[in-house]
Amino acid sequence: MKNKHTSRRSFVKMTTLSTVGISIIPRHVMGKGFIAPSDKLNIAVIGGGGKGYSDAVNAWNNGASNIAAICDVDWNQASRAFEKFPNAKKYKDFRKVLDEVKDIDAITVSTPDHTHAVIAMTAIKLGKHVYVQKPLTHNIYEARMLTEAANKYKVVTQMGNQGASSKGVKQMISWFNEGLIGKVNKVHVWTNRPVWPQGIATPTDKPEMLDGLDWDTWIGPAKMVDYHPLYHPFKWRGWWNFGTGALGDMACHLIDPPYRVLGLGYPTEVESSVGAVFKRDWSPEYFPESCPVSSRTQLTFPASDKNPTSLKMTWTDGGLRPFHPDLIPADHPIGDENSSNGVIMIGEKGIMTCGTYARNPKIYFNNGGVLIPAAAVNEDTSLPENGHQVAWVEACKEGFKKDKHNALTSSFDYAGPLTEAILMGNLAIRSYDLREKAGNGFEYPGRKKLLWDGTSMRVTNFEPANQFVKREYREGWSL
Structure with missing residues (x-):
């Protein structure tokens, strides 16, 4: 995503119209089930062990999205994720991920509660969409700040209470x-x-x-x-x-x-x-x-x-x-x-x-x-865990739209006050x-x-x- 206010799909469309000699082939031309790289969300997984592994797999959705980077302070815990996504760049510090991997569109945050807010806020201020495991934050103040920031920076958000x-x-x-x-x-x-x-x-x-x-x-x-x-x-x-x-x-x-x-x-x-x-x-x-x-x-x-x-x-x-x-x-x-x-x-x-x-x-x-x-x-x-995250991924591809964002079952507008x-x-x-x-x-x-x-x-x-x-x-x- 070239800026936080332009969706990947709309950016691709503008590029196609304005670039001479370059064309983006529609997915229907490539055949049923084909997903063009331009339609994939580039996701960084922050916290790859335990729940982070299933969050990564659900957001990836059998190749519908691209897991571009996996970050975990303990690579032994994240080994299963590394094996599942061998092409993902590996990190231990989320700040380096957001600084070095320039084409990241969104992140999943599946770390202990005390780091949810600082990781999510860093990404939000960079215009990245965020999926954060429950509870949204460690304390009430952090929940209020994330809710306000998500609206200010116009990013797509979802909390990981999949039963919602x-x-x-x-x-x-x-x-x-x-x-x-x-x-x-x-x-x-x-x-x-x-x-x-x-x-x-x-x-x-x-x-x-x-x-x-x-x-x-x-x-x-x-x-x-x-x-x-x-x-x-x-x-x-x-x-x-x-x-x-x-x-x-x-x-x-x-x-x-x-x-x-x-x-x-x-x-x-x-x-x-x-x-x-x-x-x-x-x-x-x-x-x-x-x-x-x-x-x-x-x-x-x-x-x-x-x-x-x-x-x-x-x-x-x-x-x-x-x-x-x-x-x-x-x-x-x-x-x-x-x-x-x-x-x-x-x-x-x-x-x-x-x-x-x-x-x-x-x-x-x-x-x-x-x-x-x-x-x-x-x-x-199924809980439906996959559907909860897929809805977020699809909303990220469309970019922030207030009415559609509120249709997500746990956008921060809802998840913040609940938390x-x-x-x-x-x-x-x-x-x-x-x-x-x-x-x-x-x-x-x-x-x-x-x-x-x-x-x-x-x-x-x-x-x-x-x-x-x-x-x-x-x-x-x-x-």
Whole structure:
């Protein structure tokens, strides 16, 4: 792409019309299924291991796009991606990718949460389209900044909560819009996460650095700590320095259906309680750098255009889940088939429920009836992960168009506010054991309901909680 306001296809068209003696052969002339190089998006993959591998494969879409570069601080983790795309240039620092590979049109970001924003913002300011894994960012401030920048620089964006593009969530929207369950005033969302260590002490030993790992770049904007296998490659999710805990990991999948179906915006209140860890003498132990072993969070949302009443949304993790509603038969699972993750929306006329990625949506009516969708909805087991990214790729080829961009199921216009709402929960979780001095010098913990001004991104009744709205970046890093 020669500039950020011109799509690849329109640029090719202009070149064809203005260049004497050179012609671009239309794909239909080359034969069915042929994709001209001019129609391919050049993509840089930032984070090639784990989820990054599937993100690369999905965006590549059997050759419909070109994977031009793969960047990972740990090439051992990215080895599978390197093998899949042997012609891609290999890097360890995303900044070098964006500086040296001049024909990059778009990037995928599949790195730990703490580096999402700095990588995405760097690309956005260069006019590159971005696909960023969930959660969009590590904190609320970053989510707001990315949302504003995407519109300012007119780039095509998508967050990687692929269930947002599923048939299940579309079915739930249709049912709600038909008024089948009426107004909703209670929502329960839960997950079995974490499936990594949380509620543990910060490691003090210093294991040998992994061969070839660029630890300084892995740390990025976060506070510098020594390498430890409790951080990399997978367990970073349980540390506030890098991850966003169980809530950040799964809520972009699980809170998305009610947030989307009910047309929600910024919460106004949030309150949390967390599971305790005890020492041998049975005194409670607090690990401020590690996410809790379990938590329970309640968000209050005001009435929306779609749901004209305020509601309470309760989130639980760490193996905690809501009790089985009386309206749902005792032998029916709630949420997933094993009830490990799920969503329940309680309305005036019945309960709408689904599992992870909005799978198996159902309605249990007050009169005892049950509504199950057509088989095609429940057979949608592809998630449809590929379709979620292919839609983004196709939109990138067309260039930024406000109306079409908003048609993407998780453009930053939607994913930014969703991420902010989710990370509100972490403000309360991280504030749970903070201490604030009262007028008499007595210190009391922040185990209280937090009142939130979404427009200003500020807790209005407990100042210590505002330290978690944004973070201080390590020297040499900025948004």
